[in-house]
Amino acid sequence: MSNEDRPSEIEAALNCLARRQFVLQSSALVGSAAFSTLCSANTNASPRTVGQHFAPRAKRIIYLTQAGAPSQLDLFDPKPGLRALADTELPDSVRNGQRLTGMTSGQGRLPIAPSPFTFRPCGKSGIWLSETLPHLGQMVDDLCVIRSLHTEAINHDPAMTLLQTGHQIAGRPSLGAWVAYGLGNENENLPTFVVLISRPGGPTNAQPLHERMWGSAFLPARFQGVRFSPGPDPVLYLSNSAGYTRDRRRTMLDTVKQLNREHFSETHDPEIVARIEQYEMAFRMQATVPELADLSHESAHVLDRYGPEVHKPGTYASNCVLARRLAERGVRFIQLYHRGWDQHNKLMNGIVSQCRDTDQPTAALLCDLKERGLLEDTVVVWVGEFGRTVYAQGTLTSTFGRDHHPRCFAGWMAGAGVRQGVIVGETDDFSYNVVRDPVHLHDLNATLLHLMGLDHKRLTFRYVGRDYRLTDIHGNLVSSILDSPAKPHVS
């Protein structure tokens, strides 16, 4: 076969692969991985994933996961009335049969522990925030604070798994993977779904994270989150091994490509063409990813905004800058983790330390996105896996802590399509039960997908004979979060 023939034959191979993928879509599991990667890498066509179901409000999500379960009572849900009830017993009528974890089920009484922190109204909206969040207070008019989140799980592992994958039991794709599968990427040289993990500053009871939290489970593996690590190799094995200059690598890859093409001319397996494209994309990533992770060209006044920790790779502050840079480059889903919110004891110190790590960078990220116009088409979410109990774990001393509480907790959203400067939902006087506008995590997920132009009921993937969804059989769009009423979905 002559060289001139080759492009057309490769073209044919692409078509064949496309047909194969079409066929595969009806047979589950294998999914459209190769095909969509191929398209995004090869033809510059928009990635062939599921595609939007309706006009999106947002192009991307920055998900600030606060692992360990931050206390709503000490951050977003003020209950001044509790002061008078300090160290009295939580009424049974409030608890109403809620199960307790093994950590407090053995204790004789459940003493009410008012927040040691002062709350104050912030911004024009006058939303009350804890004194531990001074920077976020300056951005509060951009936030939609949700005080009525709730979940079923009461322990970290199942609860984080539910928060991230819509199911308590391991084995479902993560939200980011679903979005990647639904929409593909805007940038062909970067992963669709990037995970950033930050190191807590203070001594904390940091809960472990599991790869499954950003895994793709039964979705094709290309949709799983790609973990960016601090340091010279943000993506695993990105840097050329010692002795390989970029020129040498190029020369070698040219030979790899030539031999792969030779072999293609014998076997005609379109998968080889896809392989060639993947190697080319890997080569491009070797240039684009280090540029992305390099903060040296960021202006000093912008970096200062994120606080002093910004210069240390792997901190929450540094990761917030990276998150903004990823958003600028069209990465679809950016998941940032901060661990250490599990205040079973020494709650005061713990909260102060966690807020020292996260408050300023979070506010700076919002401010930065806003200045660059990115908040117009980016949704930012701040949420943990559950809340904390109003009663103290153990006895109420100055070093008291709070146990796990799934019935209500608080988080917030901001950005594209999200109402600004409002509170959604309300809890009872003990921040124990939701009394108005409950938002289950399934509802939150349905709403996030909606903002991205995806109908959570139609974003499905066939696996072992069943069409799976992120929201399983649950989830309702929370229109009180949206800045414009949801229009009826049109197929």
Add this chain to the structure above:
Amino acid sequence: MLISLPTRVGTGKLRPSRGVGAYFACRDVPVALESLDLSICPGTLDTQEGNQISYRSVIFRILLSRWVLGAMLLFSVSPVMCTAEISFDRDVRPILSENCYSCHGPDAAQREANLRLDQPQSAQQISSNGTRAVVPGDPAASELIVRITAMDDDRRMPPPDTHKHLSAQQVELLRDWIAAGALYERHWAYVPIQSPELPAVRQREWPANPVDYFTLVRMEQQGLAPSPDASRRALARRVSLDLIGLPPTPAELDDFITNPSPDAYLQFVDQLLASERFGERMAAEWLDAARYADTNGYQVDRDREMYAWRDWVIRAMNRNIPFDQFTIEQLAGDLLPHATLDQRIATGFHRNHISNEETGSIPEEFIAEYTADRVETTATIWLGQTFNCARCHDHKYDPFTQQDFYRLKAFFHNINEKGLGDYEVPIRVSNPPYLMLPTVEQQADLQRLDLELRDTESQRNELQVATSGKHPTLTSLQSRIESLRQQRSQLTESIPTTLVMEELTTPRQTTILIRGAYDRPGDVVEADTPTILPAMSSAAPRNRLGLAQWLVDEQNPLTARVTVNRYWQMLFGAGLVRTTENFGSQGESPTHPELLDWLAFEFRKSGWDVKWLLRTLVLSRTYQQSSLAAAGHWEQDPENRFYARGGRFRLPAEVIRDQALFVSGQLVMQLGGASVKPYHPAGLYEQVASALGTSTYVLDTGANLYRRSLYTYWKRSVPHPAMLVFDAPFRESCVVRRARTNTPLQALNLLNDPTYVEAATFLALRMIREGGDNRPSQIAWGVRAVTARDPSPVELNALCVLFDRMQQDFSRDFTGAELLLKSHPAPISGTIARVDWAAMSVVASTLLNLDETITHE
């Protein structure tokens, strides 16, 4: 197989074709069909005696005048629809299951209008409003047809909010099915396995064994011709990678190629089957299904010891213990009379699930998880059924009730286990029951210590009594005793353990859990097998042993089918039933049902002999075909559903790494033992892992860096990234089919992972030393070592050009060459120029990165 029912050629009431794939069909219903005894036409899915009748033999032949050209598209989507007959099982059930069963199927709780379409009695009964969903022979009177063709959204089925749509062809098919009598068939997978006769083929000289008759007949129906036989080199590599997970050495290849015996291939295969490496390769497949790992999985994810079970699997595979025994020992080895140590170790199979130590968790919640996992895993591996769907409600597609789920669970609910471990105590104590597995030396030491302890204690006791505790030697004896006790406890802690099953003396009560919730018990159930399947023998014990025996009983229609299908998948890249994990109504039907049955039947007849099965498959001519195919062939059968070419698909993660280590000469062939920690990127654990588990990956040294990949330490919360990137599962639940993706991260892995960089320098050294005295011959040797074939002149030239360019480049940049070589020091040889070695390393790395290298061809 097929019973041709008397049919009458239609009078030519032809309907115009409707869109692609529509066809002209005779609508006249032969009278003979009406007189067919419906009592043998199931829907009688729940009729036990139905098992005795081969319903699949009742396949309807509807005379179709002709297919329009456009039906070709339909072929490619559902290639089994190539014959002009409508089979309920193959054609109708998938449509009903997909679109109707979730509201009109097995799940009683969700059933609408009291109508189930999976059973003829219900489908044909007169409803409250006087209509009948299905009126055999009369589509126009059938409410089903009325509703699926209704224009009004309120009346149309499936309802618009389900986002399900029936295509025009599907409507036609249902119409024709009803016109022809609306016969139901038993789902193919639940029909007893019978040995089909070999089909008649035109190219009678082609088949090498019975397998080939079944594949060839389908090729012939499709107008496909088998591909030529693969070259001996290609075949040797393929079968070697398949059976032992390693390529042949150049010497083994030469022996095979020059072997003049007509049985050369047979001999080659038998050598592979006899190799100890066989067990490792087969075990690696089984570990995914068994969700084997080296850590607990939940939260702090501490290390556990289970490798004794993994090594049992390897030994069992190498000993070729029959699959029925393999099954029984893993599910119930402890319940066998006079259970051996090995048989008890085998029961670790169902302790492999993830287990929890998170403080504050509620034990009952996790007992419910563990037992559900055992049900799901057992059902997936042996029955190919999605039992997890029946945990909270009746199955929506398959005839399994929620009660069936909890009856199965009852078998696994009597384990003397804890629902919640404790990370503050040693792992073995946290997660009973377990076995201690002392080595011979440890056993001897233990006996010695016990003996001395006993002697010293009795000495002390005697002295104490005799002297009223006042003898001066007492103090030293006491301290000796304490020292011995300490030694004993240290020794005990160093003794390997393995988790096992152990029955409670008083059985736990099992109840249905309402909505699957651990704290919402419903009715009490007794251990039993699913109602729809042949019952357990009344003589069998109602425990795990009875269940295991039932799984491999002759009456069980599923186990043999599901098992041969998994092995087929391993060798051909995809199963005869593509949905390996789902033989239910939402799964795919087999592409070659008779072949599946033939294999299942013969496998059982062989005494569940796995090596027999593999040998039969690899000796088939179907398997031996070349995977080089014309472009048109790929278009015609992109997924190779007709097996008219050899399987070409990316190798599993383990094989990719093992092969690289093997061709570079680094692979350490040591069978079994504790898991090892080969190269791994720094910092991955520290970012996320709990300090209570392994939170720093400490690289092994020496031989442990180069063991086969199935021995790599598997931490569930952070599995080895090189495994994940090549589609290995997390091992948190049972997986019997891995995806195969093609991503840039794979490229980066093969280019820059120290494993492969180092392997390239070692391979380069071998090429230079063993490949002859000139560059082209050395490079050609490398190509042969990696791909088992000679390079073409074009390929050889390209690689030589690469070598020359690199050599020139490194000559100007000695530092670069040193950097490359020193990063992974290989044995230094004074006679080799460093620049040449570095340049050859680039060539070797090129070879390890070829698509062909990581592909089963």
